[in-house]
Amino acid sequence: xxxxxxxLRSSFADFKRSKMKTFLTSLGILIGVFAxxxxxALGLGLKKYISxxxxxxxxxxxxxxxxxxxxxxxxxxxxxxxxxxxxKDLTGLSRIRDIKSIAPISxxxxxxxxxxxxxxxxxxxxxxxxxxxTGLNVSKGRFFNKSDVGKKxxxxxxxxxxxxKLFGTPDQAVGQRVSIDNINFEIIGILKSTGxxxxxxxxxxxYMFGPYTTGYVFDPGKKFxxxxxxxxxxxxxxxxxxxxxKVMLRRYKSDDYxxxxxxxxxxxxxSIFAVINIVLVxxxxxxxxxxxxxxxxxxxxxxxxxxxxxxxxxxxxxxxNDILIQFLIESVILSVIGxxxxxxxxxxxxLAVQSVFPAYxxxxxxxxxxxxxxxxxxxxxxxxxxxxxxxxPVEAIRYE
Amino acid sequence: xxxxxxxxxxYKVDEETDFYALKNANLEIKDRxxxxxxxxxxxxxxxxxxxxGLLDKPTSGELLIDGKNVSKLNDDAISSLRNEFVGFxxxxxxxxxxxxxxxxxxxxxxxxxxxxxYDPEKKALALxxxxxxxxxxxxYPNKISGGQQQRVAILRALIMEPRLIxxxxxxxxxxxxxxxxxxxxxKNLNQDEKITVAVVTHEAEIAAFAGRKIKVMDGxxxxxx
Numbered sequence: 001x002x003x004x005x006x007x008l009r010s011s012f013a014d015f016k017r018s019k020m021k022t023f024l025t026s027l028g029i030l031i032g033v034f035a036x037x038x039x040x041a042l043g044l045g046l047k048k049y050i051s052x053x054x055x056x057x058x059x060x061x062x063x064x065x066x067x068x069x070x071x072x073x074x075x076x077x078x079x080x081x082x083x084x085x086x087x088k089d090l091t092g093l094s095r096i097r098d099i100k101s102i103a104p105i106s107x108x109x110x111x112x113x114x115x116x117x118x119x120x121x122x123x124x125x126x127x128x129x130x131x132x133x134t135g136l137n138v139s140k141g142r143f144f145n146k147s148d149v150g151k152k153x154x155x156x157x158x159x160x161x162x163x164x165k166l167f168g169t170p171d172q173a174v175g176q177r178v179s180i181d182n183i184n185f186e187i188i189g190i191l192k193s194t195g196x197x198x199x200x201x202x203x204x205x206x207y208m209f210g211p212y213t214t215g216y217v218f219d220p221g222k223k224f225x226x227x228x229x230x231x232x233x234x235x236x237x238x239x240x241x242x243x244x245x246k247v248m249l250r251r252y253k254s255d256d257y258x259x260x261x262x263x264x265x266x267x268x269x270x271s272i273f274a275v276i277n278i279v280l281v282x283x284x285x286x287x288x289x290x291x292x293x294x295x296x297x298x299x300x301x302x303x304x305x306x307x308x309x310x311x312x313x314x315x316x317x318x319x320x321n322d323i324l325i326q327f328l329i330e331s332v333i334l335s336v337i338g339x340x341x342x343x344x345x346x347x348x349x350x351l352a353v354q355s356v357f358p359a360y361x362x363x364x365x366x367x368x369x370x371x372x373x374x375x376x377x378x379x380x381x382x383x384x385x386x387x388x389x390x391x392x393p394v395e396a397i398r399y400e
Numbered sequence: 401x402x403x404x405x406x407x408x409x410x411y412k413v414d415e416e417t418d419f420y421a422l423k424n425a426n427l428e429i430k431d432r433x434x435x436x437x438x439x440x441x442x443x444x445x446x447x448x449x450x451x452x453g454l455l456d457k458p459t460s461g462e463l464l465i466d467g468k469n470v471s472k473l474n475d476d477a478i479s480s481l482r483n484e485f486v487g488f489x490x491x492x493x494x495x496x497x498x499x500x501x502x503x504x505x506x507x508x509x510x511x512x513x514x515x516x517x518y519d520p521e522k523k524a525l526a527l528x529x530x531x532x533x534x535x536x537x538x539x540y541p542n543k544i545s546g547g548q549q550q551r552v553a554i555l556r557a558l559i560m561e562p563r564l565i566x567x568x569x570x571x572x573x574x575x576x577x578x579x580x581x582x583x584x585x586x587k588n589l590n591q592d593e594k595i596t597v598a599v600v601t602h603e604a605e606i607a608a609f610a611g612r613k614i615k616v617m618d619g620x621x622x623x624x625x
Contacts, residue, residue: 006503006510013498312494315455316556317483317511319476393455397494 004329011330014302015337022334025298028291029338029376030345033369035284037346037361040368043280045350045359047273054262060100061133062240063260064093064227064248084256085224090127092247093227098235099244101129104224106215112208113179114166121162123180123208125215126228133228136204141174141189148188149211157189161205183217185210237261288372291338292380299331299384310388311396323389324382331381332374339373401431401563401596402452407461409447409619421447423619425461429598431563434590436610437600444619446568449600453566454482480513487557489586491569493549495541495556502528502537505555512560520559527555531585547578554585558595565589567599571606583609 015022066084090104109122124130131143144155156178163170166178170190178185194204216222231240241259248257303310310323343366350359409422421444429435429452439445450456451463454470463471470481487508488494495504502524509520528537531551533544541549550570557565567586571579583599587609590597599610607613615623 010496010498017498308494309496312496313507313511314479315453315482315488315494316508317479317560319479319511321476322511394450397455397490 007326007329008333011326011333014330015333021298022337025295025334026338026341028294029288029335029373030291030342032284032288032291033339033342033373034346034349035287036281036372037343037365037369038349038359039280039284040277040365041346041350041359041361042353042357043273043277044362044365045357047270047277048360049358050269050273051266054266060231060233060235060237061262062229062231062237062244063262064089064229064244065258065260066225066256068255068258085227086222089227089248089251090224092250093229093244096240096243096247098231098240099229100232101127101132101230103127103130103133103228104212105130105226105228106212106219106224108180108215108218110180110218112162112166114176116168117166119162119165121206121208123156123210123215125210125212127212129230130209130228133230134204136194136209137192138189139192140171141187143189144209144211149213152213152216153211154183154185154214155188155210156185157191157209158187159191159205159207160193162208163187163190181218185214288376292335292376295331295334295377296380296384298334299327299381300387302330303327303384303388306388307391307396307399310391311393311399314391314393315397320389323391324385327385327388328378328381331385332377335373335377335381336370339370342373343369401433401466402429403427403462403464403467404451404458405462405464407451407458407463409444409451409456410459420619422451422458425619425621427614427621429564429596432590432594432596434587434597434609434611435599435614436607436612437598437614437616438602438604438607439616440602443616445600445602445616447619448614448616448621449566449568449598452564452598453486453488454478479511483508483511484514484560485562485564487554487560487562487565489550489553489557489565489567489570491572493541493546493553493573495549495552497541500538500540501533501544501552504541504552505559507556508560516560524555524559527558531555545578546574547581550574550578550582551585554582554589558589562595564596564598567597569601570599571601571603576605579606 064085085104087104090102093099093102103126106125107122108125109120111118112121112123127149128143128145130136136143138157139160141157143157144153147153148155158166158170158173160170163173167173167176173187173190176187178187191204191209212224229244231237241261244259245254248259313323313326347361350361353359404425404427407422407425408420411419411421413419425448427448437445437448447456451458458471461471462469465481465485470478473481496507499507502521505524505527506520509516525537528534531554533548533551533555536544536548541552544552550573554565565586570582570586574582583606586597586599589595597610599606601607613623614621
């Protein structure tokens, strides 16, 4: 309808004449939308990152870690303390029928020397099943196998990034030698990049991997810090857990280890992030509220400025609702201008941090931002607009 | 066409005092008439015009249009009646500064509730041509002369093809020659287009264009001849 176009055109004509006023009025909404979208993007990104980490572990996965993991997903300090599982546990657990693959894990961090360079690296020692459980792939060479484990072969598989650091290009790394604590190892494979990571999660690209038997050279106690277990797809998880507990309780108290099901942890993490997101959005919404009040303030001024115009329009046949809608459209446009600019800024901001932080803007927050900003336009515009539409034509047209 | 029956317009000055802007006004304006509403300032002639033009409601009494009592209509119906039935011409021109000449002329079309049988834009352009405003379609009101602005205001009043044009001191802000041009224009509209015209004025020369004078004094219609 040409009427709406007419109203829009005349609103934009007003905005064009007072660009500064328009910008400043929209600024509150801009900041509010920017804050809401950015914070949601960061929260969602963090949550997605963590879910992806768990997702990467695949389904049907269980972990055994030392110490007690509290209900609700928070970790007690003891769960990060050193390892105390050993080969007996591995043997015992391997006998459980429904366990398809099991990877004992121990780590060693230290200087790794190639002929060119020295880098500080964390090495994971595990079984050949590790590749299957983590879903890692080799881009060149091969992963270590059962025979390497049996032979305590001095072989390592390197992540892409660390291979680059040590040897220039990852392709040249296969077959090269490195030494750790004066013990020589051969690089037998390079992993495909898993990407992501960067802040504490398992960024496999930066790590090296070797057979757990080989890892014993660095740990006379021959301990493991955790087990990663994959059970058969058609097995009942509760039965599997029961079996595992049976094995574990033969040697440990129930407080000494925790059996973790990632899906359980995931739901705990999801609920934590839900709360965090709500708090962040609530805080950011305060600036939306302030922005809305700013718009209301300016709209009241605009109504006074346009009293004469209202009178003219009424004399020409405009109904109260026509006037109401005209002012509402104006406040909604003001608000949406702020909303769109805030969204664009937030999007650019998220793009800028994406390389170091897994933030992302989802469609939901875009719709929310635009919906909320037009909602604010209506909510805070309706009182000034009502005032304008309630002016009596005679008084309005006489107004100077 | 328009009939006022015992119309009063009362403003409360304070608890005890009422001010009668119009007192017991009876009046009839016939179809295709050209009348002048005359009287000194403060006499109530503007109030009379506002009531005839449906901009204001009488405190009591009836306003009949084509025999129909419109005093009881709701605000929306009154607004639409203003839109279709009346065209206003003001002393201050009252064009909207941010809209172009063409947009100002087309403004009433925006508020039309009934389908318009003709193409308003074509009609507006034809009127612009006819009234010597060619080339000013996209100009803004502050870029054209007072006489041109008043002509734009008249075209705005004409765009809905109203039956009545109400002009409130239409020459008050114009020099006498331009004012005379405007009055001739209104007279032609009355004679050629058969539009009823009512002009509010305090100037005798302006009133002389009308076929009949309605004199208002102290809120009362004292003479109509």
